[in-house]
Amino acid sequence: MNDGTDTGLPTSFELAWGVREHPNKGPKRGLSLNRIIEAAIGVADAEGLRAVSMGRVAAELGAAPMSLYRYVGTKDELVTLAADAAYSPPPDVPAAGEDxxxxxxxxxxxxxxxxxxxxxxxxxxxxxxxxxxxxxxxxxxxxxxxxxxxxxxxxxxxxxxxxxxxxxxxxxxxxxxxxxxxxxxxxxxAELTGYGRQLAAVADRARFPALHAVIDSGTFDEPxxxxxxxxxxxxxxxxxxxxxxxxxxx
Amino acid sequence: MNDGTDTGLPTSFELAWGVREHPNKGPKRGLSLNRIIEAAIGVADAEGLRAVSMGRVAAELGAAPMSLYRYVGTKDELVTLAADAAYSPPPDVPAAGEDxxxxxxxxxxxxxxxxxxxxxxxxxxxxxxxxxxxxxxxxxxxxxxxxxxxxxxxxxxxxxxxxxxxxxxxxxxxxxxxxxxxxxxxxxxAELTGYGRQLAAVADRARFPALHAVIDSGTFDEPxxxxxxxxxxxxxxxxxxxxxxxxxxx
DNA sequence: GTCGTATTGCGTAAGTTATACGCAGAAGTA
DNA sequence: TACTTCTGCGTATAACTTACGCAATACGAC
CATH class of the missing domain: 1.10.357.10 (Tetracycline Repressor, domain 2)
Incomplete structure (x- = not known):
């Protein structure tokens, strides 16, 4: 139950939009959705998306894994929000009068x-x-x-x-x-050395003539x-x- | 070491291409790469990619999970091969004289x-x-x-x-x-009822005028x-x- | 035929993972 | 001051991938 407009979106998304606020009762919160998202982005930047796990992100924040679930319904939500926040803000287009x-x-x-x-x-x-x-x-x-x-x-x-x-x-x-x-x-x-060679080694010339034309042209190997x-x-x-x-x- | 042409591809890929064959020593094989791939496709078709696990695929074949690793180096390889085989063969284009x-x-x-x-x-x-x-x-x-x-x-x-x-x-x-x-x-x-409404509930009209123009047009909600x-x-x-x-x- | 060896299927086990559940305690409210 | 509500998080479970190694098998060479 919130203020009447039910968005149908996960709570964490409403939080990210600023449409919903955390209640202010209870103990002081040591975390925030933003900090969690930043931590997830940091891990992904440094070690790739594969390394992003609830435990890893929590460790980055000095928190316990389960504490994240007060801010995020599921890991997929967190990853989606991290991907969203990882985008820079959009460019200021169109400029005035720009086609x-x-x-x-x-x-x-x-x-x-x-x-x-x-x-x-x-x-x-x-x-x-x-x-x-x-x-x-x-x-x-x-x-x-x-x-x-x-x-x-x-x-x-x-x-x-x-x-x-x-x-x-x-x-x-x-x-x-x-x-x-x-x-x-x-x-x-460096150039994609090897891709052309890989294809050539595996796809025979008679059955893949159009492909071999491209391989021979060197397109795959040119820097x-x-x-x-x-x-x-x-x-x-x-x-x-x-x-x-x-x-x-x- | 094989016949001189080193493809640099995973063994299972070479198997799929037919470039490499399984050796014929040892006990008779109860499985085959193709059967494993078919089983993986069957699981994905029926229950989605999420349900595809080594254990699940093995169960489908009446085999033990670890036996699959004699045919496939890693789960990702299997999934990639399953996705490849799930494609139908390409269409016969271009027809003779077709533009x-x-x-x-x-x-x-x-x-x-x-x-x-x-x-x-x-x-x-x-x-x-x-x-x-x-x-x-x-x-x-x-x-x-x-x-x-x-x-x-x-x-x-x-x-x-x-x-x-x-x-x-x-x-x-x-x-x-x-x-x-x-x-x-x-x-x-059915129509995408709700997407337009979701956006409208969360993105305010002043900051997203072009978006609201689209929402108002009903594009999102039309069947x-x-x-x-x-x-x-x-x-x-x-x-x-x-x-x-x-x-x-x- | 017979032996050696390469190769099979697979049991065991280790290490990760997400996340359900519930509790103790803190902060705001009446 | 009492009560409610919410926080952080410990515990626990179930699922997952996959390293390692063993016993059994069937081919190839002699």
């Missing part, structure tokens, strides 16, 4: 940069449509970029999902490649001199596609 | 249908670039669609990633919404009369964007 396309491109690159700084966010299993504060704030910004495009609400929403989906899946691949390289002992930034080039390639394709629609609409 | 665009669209819809049939595949954490047989076979098919487009190898690869990334992220959202609905007790196929409409929207945008590039190239 939708450069604005949305800036938005996409900002999300890319955020994910590059905290790759583990991509490992967090998604358990529903976004309802956490920061994720919704990012949504809001992207929607603002699209307001004067003539697209209807459903199209604006679909466009936003298109762009964020691209950013996330691109960064997932980039991250995985980097991780595979590093675990192979090579310094980050990615400019990492952002690949990202921009896909982004420009998507923005081109959206532009086609918007121009046809006007 | 790249309809062919690639068929490819994308086929992947969508596969993921719809086995939503748990999307929950499998990705641990590197694709090296499993079925995943590579899908790659091959998409690359074939793009062979006569004038795009270079790197662009073909980036285009393929663009499309598959879209399919996966779209299906992730579709799946999550469906799951959220079902866990809320509503029958699948998705044609589920595939949303999917095709994004797909057409992406294909439009690729077409712009191909046309500019010619």
């Amino acid at each position: 939708w396309r450069p604005a949305l491109a800036r938005w996409a690159r900002a999300e890319r940069d955020t994910l590059r700084a905290r790759p583990w966010v991509l490992q967090v299993p998604i358990s529903g449509p976004p309802t956490t504060p920061n994720a919704v704030a990012w949504m809001e910004r992207a929607l603002r970029c699209l307001e004067k495009t003539g697209l209807d609400a459903g199209e604006r929403m679909a466009t936003l999902l298109l762009v964020t989906g691209y950013v996330r899946s691109h960064m997932l691949i980039e991250t995985q490649i980097a991780a595979a390289l590093e675990s192979a002992g090579q310094p980050p930034g 990615a001199d400019d990492i952002d080039e690949d990202f921009d390639f896909g982004l420009e394709r998507i923005l081109d596609g959206i532009e086609v629609l918007i121009n046809a609409r006007v | 790249w665009r309809p062919a690639l669209a068929r490819w994308a819809r086929a992947e969508r249908d596969t993921l719809r049939a086995r939503p748990w595949v999307l929950q499998v954490p990705i641990s590197g670039p694709p090296t499993t047989p079925n995943a590579v076979a899908w790659m091959e098919r998409a690359l074939r669609c793009l062979e006569k487009t004038g795009l270079d190898a790197g662009e073909r690869m980036a285009t393929l990633l663009l499309v598959t990334g879209y399919v996966r992220s779209h299906m992730l959202i579709e799946t999550q919404i469906a799951a959220a609905l079902e866990s809320a007790g509503q029958p699948p196929g 998705a009369d044609d589920i595939d409409e949303d999917f095709d929207f994004g797909l057409e945008r992406i294909l439009d964007g690729i077409e712009v590039l191909i046309n500019a190239r010619v």
Whole structure:
């Protein structure tokens, strides 16, 4: 029972939104949801998402594992909130008078940069449509970029999902490649030596001709001199596609 | 030490490719990698990825948990192989003389249908670039669609990633919404009642005007009369964007 | 045939993990 | 001052992955 507006969200999410406050009875609280989230982010930053366990986070705070459950209903809630808070605040797009396309491109690159700084966010299993504060704030910004495009609400929403989906899946691949390289002992930034060779060793030439054409071209083994080039390639394709629609609409 | 070509892949992957065979000494094997993978898929289909544990899969086969480790190095390997095998074989694209665009669209819809049939595949954490047989076979098919487009190898690869990334992220959202609905007790196929209301309860109107415009439009609460409409929207945008590039190239 | 050896299935056990439950005590309220 | 409410957390359980090693088996060589 709270003040009438039942959100249907977990209590910890309402806490994060500031919609609900902790009661002020009882003993003084030694922890806070924010501190717990910060601790979880710290562990994930330093040792990866795998290392985030209730016990580990509690240890970081000098608390007992079970004390966290006064602030968070379940481990998944904590991880979701940590992923949300690990996102930086969204960029200030669109600037006054800025066109939708450069604005949305800036938005996409900002999300890319955020994910590059905290790759583990991509490992967090998604358990529903976004309802956490920061994720919704990012949504809001992207929607603002699209307001004067003539697209209807459903199209604006679909466009936003298109762009964020691209950013996330691109960064997932980039991250995985980097991780595979590093675990192979090579310094980050080196080329993906081995992937082409692995495929060639296992996929025979006759059944995979188109693949071998790519392998032979050296695409897999070339150093990615400019990492952002690949990202921009896909982004420009998507923005081109959206532009086609918007121009046809006007 | 095997026949000279060291793939650098886990043994179980080589087994799945057929590149390596089990030695034929020792007692007769009661299990096989394929049977283990099938059992894992069966559990995931019936009870979700969460239910897939070494013990559970072994029980399904009437075997002891530890016996699986003769075929699979680790649980993650098994899950990855199960996800790979859960994909149907890729569609026969392009048909003779088929243009790249309809062919690639068929490819994308086929992947969508596969993921719809086995939503748990999307929950499998990705641990590197694709090296499993079925995943590579899908790659091959998409690359074939793009062979006569004038795009270079790197662009073909980036285009393929663009499309598959879209399919996966779209299906992730579709799946999550469906799951959220079902866990809320509503029958699948019903509208996303509640999401708009949840957001409205928690995100205040002044700070989230663009979002409220979408909420007010009812987009979130309308029944998705044609589920595939949303999917095709994004797909057409992406294909439009690729077409712009191909046309500019010619 | 017979022996040696590689390889099997699997028992045991160790180490993590999330989390249900309930208690003692602290702080606010009447 | 008494009562209620909430906190931190100890205990305990059940599930999980997986290292290690042993006895039994069936092939390959002679």
